[in-house]
Amino acid sequence: MSDHPSADLIARRHRTLAPSYQLFYDEPVQLVRGEGVWVWDDGGRRYLDAYNNVPSVGHAHPRIVAAIAEQTALINTHTRYLHPAVIELAERLGELLPGELSSCYFVCSGTEANDLAVQIARTITGHDGVVVTERSYHGNSELVGRLSTDSYPAEERPDWLAVVEPPNIYRGPFRAGEHDDLGARYAALVGDGLDGLSERGHAPAAMLIDTSWDSNGVLVAPDGYVGTAADLVRARGGLVIADEVQAGYCRLGRHFWGHTRYDVVPDIVTLGKPMGAGHPVAAVITTPEIAAAFAERRNYFNTFGGNPVSARVALTVLDIVEDEGLLDHATRMGSEFDAGLSGLADRHEIIGNVQGSGMFWGLDLVADRSTREPIAYADAKRLVTSLRHDGVLTGVTGRFSNVLKLRPPLPFGREHLDHLIEVLDRRLAAFELHGGDDSRALGAEW
Ligand SMILES: Cc1ncc(COP(=O)(O)O)c(C=O)c1O
Known part of the structure; x- marks a missing residue:
């Protein structure tokens, strides 16, 4: 991590913030700016935000x-x-x-x-x-x-x-x-x-x-x-x-x-x-x-x-x-999410179930569809990290920390969903399960 551009900030953070604080990603993202459903890091890289509900009406409205x-x-x-x-x-x-x-x-x-x-x-x-x-x-x-x-x-x-x-x-x-x-x-x-x-x-x-x-x-x-x-x-x-x-x-x-x-x-x-x-x-x-x-x-x-x-x-x-008609938008996008994510599930065995509605979805990821054995937390984390490297922010949730969580700002539209599905499709096609640590720290992600 020493050659990470934010290494100094990470070290200072470790010295000053209590250890209860956790960072997303082993290579954390330093976000400096946002607009709508997009955010930018300190190196000027743009990410599609498919995760954050707090900026509900879009970043920096x-x-x-x-x-x-x-x-x-x-x-x-x-x-x-x-x-x-x-x-x-x-x-x-x-x-x-x-x-x-x-x-x-x-x-x-x-x-x-x-x-x-x-x-x-x-x-x-x-x-x-x-x-x-x-x-x-x-x-x-x-x-x-x-x-x-x-x-x-x-x-x-x-x-x-x-x-x-x-x-x-x-x-x-x-x-x-x-x-x-x-x-x-x-x-x-x-x-x-x-x-x-x-x-x-x-x-x-x-x-x-x-x-x-x-x-x-x-x-x-x-x-x-x-x-x-x-x-x-x-x-x-x-x-x-x-x-x-x-x-x-x-x-x-x-x-x-x-x-x-x-x-x-x-x-x-x-x-x-x-x-x-x-x-x-x-x-x-x-x-x-x-x-x-x-x-x-x-x-x-x-x-x-x-x-x-x-x-x-x-x-x-x-x-x-x-x-901005965000309730109707969330309803319409719910159907689009359903169709897009169900299509992914048809193509990728790792998706055991597509669950959710509106602008809030979980992909329950499994090592084996017939037994519904959840993938290991370490694998879920690798997937989320690979998506971050593709410029898409997502997260993990669920009892076994195996559910990919999608919960974007409400203005997330059809073009953003298409981009998300395309990146997921590519990553899931190349994704291999390594297993490993399946016990996350308490309350690591939400
Ligand atoms: C369902 C639910 N209730 C309450 C809270 C707590 O909210 P806060 O972090 O603002 O204290 C959270 C936070 O994630 C939550 O998800």
């Missing part, structure tokens, strides 16, 4: 740049002074959400949003149990870190946590083509998880669901699963929290939110990543009734959450999504 500059030049305070931007933002989010979901808290990260959501659920239910999936990721605080089963050893799981199988109908315990009633079968596992909680002396405060199941390999749940699981949790007095940090903002196509494609209206939703197109803004939204019950028992203030600059940026993201 001029309207986002202007919103930050204009509001910063006027005033930036906090929510204890009156400002119209944060109120307009709350109104617009409420209009986009179903049911009574209209009472907003603004925070700065997905972790903070989930932390507050679980605090609310615990406070108003009087229960402490939480249901999550195996290999979940919801954030990193003391509380939410425990809900991220992908980030720490299983033997350290607290008693109040119920960890259930995600609805993976390709490689989970119940599989498409082999079992019927898939939704009911996976929901029954949530019932088992709730039984386990109760045997350990806990009742559920909430089930936390990422409806893209990103860390599980980007899944689409079978019909009936989410609604039935939600009913089971509610029957025992718990609330349903939709973690929209990945799935929200048109990501899955057809709907603005991930949960709307399923048969459930959550009690609380949490937002993050795409909400500020790179600016740190996130939110928790619940019903007025739940918010009032929480306010009776707990104070809540967040210095940076909901400040006028963040609110203007978040409003501008909503405007861009509307003005």
Whole structure:
């Protein structure tokens, strides 16, 4: 790595950033500029970004740049002074959400949003149990870190946590083509998880669901699963929290939110990543009734959450999504992705399954199609690295870190997809499995 142009920066980074920080790629990329779905490194090389959802409306969108500059030049305070931007933002989010979901808290990260959501659920239910999936990721605080089963050893799981199988109908315990009633079968596992909680002396405060199941390999749940699981949790007095940090903002196509494609209206939703197109803004939204019950028992203030600059940026993201028709675009591109990736699967045995929707896809890569044995993490990493050398940014996810993750900025269009498919086609044709390390570091990629 010593002759890498960024060697000095990498060495300084190792000296100064805590070892918990990880870099993508053994030869890390130093990105210095972006525009739309393209980014450039410090040597002037251009990459197609097929991975990043945080710059949701495209890198360096001029309207986002202007919103930050204009509001910063006027005033930036906090929510204890009156400002119209944060109120307009709350109104617009409420209009986009179903049911009574209209009472907003603004925070700065997905972790903070989930932390507050679980605090609310615990406070108003009087229960402490939480249901999550195996290999979940919801954030990193003391509380939410425990809900991220992908980030720490299983033997350290607290008693109040119920960890259930995600609805993976390709490689989970119940599989498409082999079992019927898939939704009911996976929901029954949530019932088992709730039984386990109760045997350990806990009742559920909430089930936390990422409806893209990103860390599980980007899944689409079978019909009936989410609604039935939600009913089971509610029957025992718990609330349903939709973690929209990945799935929200048109990501899955057809709907603005991930949960709307399923048969459930959550009690609380949490937002993050795409909400500020790179600016740190996130939110928790619940019903007025739940918010009032929480306010009776707990104070809540967040210095940076909901400040006028963040609110203007978040409003501008909503405007861009509307003005540029990004929901319809994500829906249309979903069909294009499906066709393009399925075509690749016809040509390359290594693709065991194509899963996802809209602008969020996973290729479950297998060493053997008949056994569905996942390729080794080392091989998945080599593939992602080879794509980076071809100027395409992608990532890896899933329990076995064998799922190639494609999750580009929303303006990713047909011409970008054609380029991605062409590069993948070429690389997969020449790709040989070496095996090797199949245990990634905890939470290495998301
Ligand atoms: C589903 C989900 N929830 C929450 C988070 C945490 O968000 P943040 O990193 O902004 O704290 C993430 C981050 O990857 C996530 O994927």
